[in-house]
């Protein structure tokens with residue numbers, strides 16, 4: 001079997017089948033089926049209110065839909081959000097939950113708490129096992145800092161850093177938890193064009209380096225066209241397209257539903273290399 005054929009046959013790590021969600025009379029998700037494989041970045045697009053965040057809330061166990069949601073062969077339906085997070089489903093939020101007075105490295109270390117094995121007493125007594133564990137956490141954090149070109153800012157309080165850098169730190173927070181799949185809810189919201197390109201560069205690089213399946217809600221079609229492997233389109237809770245970016249963004253139904261009459265141009269869609277020297281460490 002050739003590479004592309006093998007890939008299309010590959011099982012999904014995370015798969016939704018006929019997922020349906022209602023709030024009173026409102027049909028929020030109407031038999032939605034989609035899946036994401038390891039090493040794949042699947043963009044979830046659609047107009048406001050289409051149901052994108054609701055899909056994340058169903059996967060995370062916050063909403064209780066009908067249908068099937070399977071993660072690495074295990075059903076997530078009926079599981080508590082904490083149990084789902086512990087299974088390795090990571091999530092970034094539109095507003096990164098950073099602690100402004102802590103420095104960048106400390107913010108990432110906090111996100112390792114799910115991996116803590118040493119008891120509080122062992123940590124206080126600084127037993128060798130606790131010290132070894134601390135060193136392991138620090139090593140993971142340092143790898144992520146390096147990967148996101150944040151090492152030179154690691155000692156700086158997060159609150160004083162530009163918004164675009166804070167977004168990259170928020171992405172790093174999700175990565176240090178070593179998720180098995182990552183859900184990203186519009187990480188580019190509020191960023192300038194230059195900051196979006198830098199974030200896109202890091203998302204793309206992290207996907208290639210770590211091979212984690214990523215499901216990504218995004219409104220910026222240039223970012224999507226530049227780095228998504230596949231796009232799934234929702235409209236009023238219904239799936240209206242799924243496929244490679246050039247195919248999906250050319251689909252007349254998608255153009256009509258999502259983009260109005262504006263023809264999407266993919267020309268110029270690009271990602272920029274990080275600019276480490278943008279922020280001067282103090």
Ligand SMILES: Nc1ncnc2c1ncn2[C@@H]1O[C@H](COP(=O)(O)OP(=O)(O)OP(=O)(O)O)[C@@H](O)[C@H]1O
Pocket residue numbers: 023026028046047048049050051052053054055
């Ligand atoms: N907890 C809730 N109770 C009632 N209605 C809800 C709830 N959560 C979502 N909805 C409704 O479901 C629909 C889909 O909302 P959702 O936030 O999933 O859309 P979205 O595609 O993420 O939109 P946006 O791009 O604006 O974030 C909307 O009509 C919303 O008002």
